[in-house]
Amino acid sequence: MDRTATTPTLFVSFELGESTWKLAFTTGLGQRPRERTVPARSRAAVLREVAQAKRRFGLPPEAEVASCYEAGREGFWLHRWLVAEGIESRVVDASSIEVNRRLRRAKTDRMDAVRLVLLLVRFWSGERSVWSVVRVPSPEEEDRRHLHRELLTLKRERTRIANRIQGMLANQGLRIDWRRPLGPQLAALRLWDGSPLPAGLRERLECEGERLALLNRQIDALAAARRERIRQGQDAAMRQVRQLLALRGIGTHSAWLYGMEFFGWRRFRNGKEVGPLAGLTPTPHQSGDMRREQGIAKAGNRHVRGMAIEIAWGWLRFQPRSALTRWYEERFGRGSSRLRRIGIVALARKLLVALWRYLETGVVPEGAEVQAVRIR
DSSP: OOOOTTOOEEEEEEEEOSSEEEEEEESSTTSOOEEEEEETTOHHHHHHHHHHHHHHTTOOTTOEEEEEEEOSTTTTHHHHHHHHTTOEEEEEOGGGSOOOOOSSOOOOHHHHHHHHHHHHHHHHTTOGGGOOBOOOOOHHHHHTHHHHHHHHHHHHHHHHHHHHHHHHHHTTTOOOOTTSOHHHHHHHOOOTTSOOOOHHHHHHHHHHHHHHHHHHHHHHHHHHHHHHHHHHOOSHHHHHHHHHHTBTTOOHHHHHHHIIIIITTOOOSSGGGHHHHTTOSEEEEEETTEEEEEEEOOOSOHHHHHHHHHHHHHHHHHOTTSHHHHHHHHHTTTSOHHHHHHHHHHHHHHHHHHHHHHHHHOOOOTTOOBOOOOOO
């Protein structure tokens, strides 16, 4: 839509709660926002308040409406609905919002809605630094994330159950291999005096064993579904996963995670955007003669950030002749363990950029070995 300085626009921000939503309306800076409360997820109430705000501010019914809300539990359905209703929408990264630096900052849902709508006016006027806008994935791109996130959830739950089983047995001075069927192992266990396990403990361990077996079946089913999708999928994301698997040192899990969470739907304009989105950029603090590093930013996708560090360690092992490995060994290889850990973050960032270029142009990272694609 073409906009001019005189184009009438109604600005609205959403502060999303579980039972109610706070809405703040204005037409520009210097005007006290109109505040309203509607039932949560009531689309009819939102449209009604928008129409009433237009009448209140003397705007024509066809006036443009610009909205914003913070990314969170409500996800992106609200953005998609607003766009379908002809309302401009921005989903904002909450951690990037400009705030007052005073130590004690009053905060309520009503105040947050008012502050957000005023920032929206500034953003609409061209002041892009007031926050960062989240790129909204398509429904298909968002849906592809569920398989590996469910797989991660099941593996974490399996680890908790295994630790619980080992803890109960350690209380009796015993230990078993939880990766094998529990029934025969429990029957063979004896306490320090040669007596069998107490009945209560045995029953509880058998219940935990049933949960563990169920989780193992679910994990195996999801892993099989993932392998089949990688083999048969023809969309761009699956092609990227297979392309990553051709590099030695990158396995099925990491290639899938990179494709579904990062490279498959993000649109990077250059390599400098890759590291910050994974939260792998440094955060220096410099004032006068004082200089210190505050660590990495840890912004962006935490799944990708953790995997990037893991893949960087694996890259040193499986790609010893690559240029990135030689760079790391020259800079950090002979340093202390702390220096090597700092260096691995830098390597992870460089490797992410190299993988992005590899997927975009097909150019293999310098010195890296390529292998036949193996799907496990």
